Amino acid sequence: MASSPLRARRSPRAVPAVLLTAGALLLAGCSTGPAGGGSAGSSGSAAEGATGEFPRTVEHVYGETTIEEAPERVATVSWVNHDVATALGVVPVGVPTTDFGANGTGSTDWFDAALEESGAEAPQTYSETDGINFEAIAALDPDVILGAYSGLTREDYDKLSEIAPVVAYPEDAVAYGTSWQDSTELIGQALGREERAREVVEDVEQQIAETAEQYPELEGTSFVYGTLDPSAADPIIAYTEVDNRPKLLTSLGMVQAEAVTGAAEGKEDEFYVTWSPENADDLVSDVFVSWAAGEDVREDIESDPLLSSIPAVADDALVLQTDEQEVLSVSAASPLSIPWALENVVPDIAEAARTAGGE
Numbered sequence: 310m311a312s313s314p315l316r317a318r319r320s321p322r323a324v325p326a327v328l329l330t331a332g333a334l335l336l337a338g339c340s341t342g343p344a345g346g347g348s349a350g351s352s353g354s355a356a357e358g359a360t361g362e363f364p365r366t367v368e369h370v371y372g373e374t375t376i377e378e379a380p381e382r383v384a385t386v387s388w389v390n391h392d393v394a395t396a397l398g399v400v401p402v403g404v405p406t407t408d409f410g411a412n413g414t415g416s417t418d419w420f421d422a423a424l425e426e427s428g429a430e431a432p433q434t435y436s437e438t439d440g441i442n443f444e445a446i447a448a449l450d451p452d453v454i455l456g457a458y459s460g461l462t463r464e465d466y467d468k469l470s471e472i473a474p475v476v477a478y479p480e481d482a483v484a485y486g487t488s489w490q491d492s493t494e495l496i497g498q499a500l501g502r503e504e505r506a507r508e509v510v511e512d513v514e515q516q517i518a519e520t521a522e523q524y525p526e527l528e529g530t531s532f533v534y535g536t537l538d539p540s541a542a543d544p545i546i547a548y549t550e551v552d553n554r555p556k557l558l559t560s561l562g563m564v565q566a567e568a569v570t571g572a573a574e575g576k577e578d579e580f581y582v583t584w585s586p587e588n589a590d591d592l593v594s595d596v597f598v599s600w601a602a603g604e605d606v607r608e609d610i611e612s613d614p615l616l617s618s619i620p621a622v623a624d625d626a627l628v629l630q631t632d633e634q635e636v637l638s639v640s641a642a643s644p645l646s647i648p649w650a651l652e653n654v655v656p657d658i659a660e661a662a663r664t665a666g667g668e
Contacts, residue, residue: 410637
């Protein structure tokens with residue numbers, strides 16, 4: 310976890326009401342026990358909240374998956390998927406341990422808030438440091454495995470399918486590039502909760518619209534969302550429009566820098582492009598948002614003869630994100646993390662937009 314937060318933590322936005330109306334009974338019915346702990350008894354059933362008919366078939370990058378009955382025991386891989394399931398009223402029985410971006414509980418603020426509001430117990434966790442934890446997932450005896458947001462390979466998918474039906478990422482998405490809306494829709498289909506998924510998406514999109522109104526300076530402001538690090542092999546990285554970071558900013562009315570859009574042409578499956586430091590002054594935007602391991606990186610950037618020539622850096626409109634949880638809330642966007650990001654990430658970007666506008 311980053312040791313020097315970008316700024317003091319703000320109070321998290323309340324969990325959207327629509328995420329809580331599924332009821333604590335449904336949420337509690339899917340938990341097995343505290344994170345990393347043993348199994349606990351359940352009260353109720355996740356299947357009770359499903360409104361869709363079963364069996365049902367969902368489509369994804371590796372074909373089709375048929376789910377015979379409304380899942381009661383849900384396991385997830387990667388980020389995002391456990392957030393989405395919880396937002397839809399189903400706390401998984403098992404989820405990957407959060408390493409990058411974890412809070413003091415080894416989870417995230419937004420997931421913990423939803424869990425607390427629901428009254429459910431925390432799911433078991435398993436490490437994905439060395440890849441998919443097939444053994445731990447199999448031990449949970451899940452009814453379905455969710456990977457709508459993931460980088461599942463065909464080999465991963467086939468091996469997981471020997472355990473339970475698997476929902477991989479959409480065919481039209483890149484690995485780790487599924488939008489939070491598409492993840493919610495796909496998982497809603499798998500759980501028989503399409504109506505709930507639509508409500509959740511509409512609610513969060515409304516919050517985004519309200520935030521855009523709160524910060525009118527964002528409208529039309531150009532940006533680069535990437536990474537600046539003079540010591541890295543690739544000192545300049547910019548995320549493309551298929552990545553969730555630029556997707557959030559464009560949803561707020563901001564505009565991807567033309568330089569990045571041009572560099573990404575013909576690279577529709579790539580979520581980032583590299584940029585030559587020798588051409589740093591051509592990377593024109595009003596604002597530059599960058600991850601950094603610590604606040605001291607700012608001095609390294611500003612003292613670098615090439616990176617300091619990036620227009621947004623020269624104009625003091627560089628937003629340096631040193632808090633891993635801030636980065637995770639946007640890069641692995643979910644209907645739980647986005648409201649948190651609107652409170653904890655967007656104000657810094659709006660401040661940079663005001664600086665760029667001469668305020």
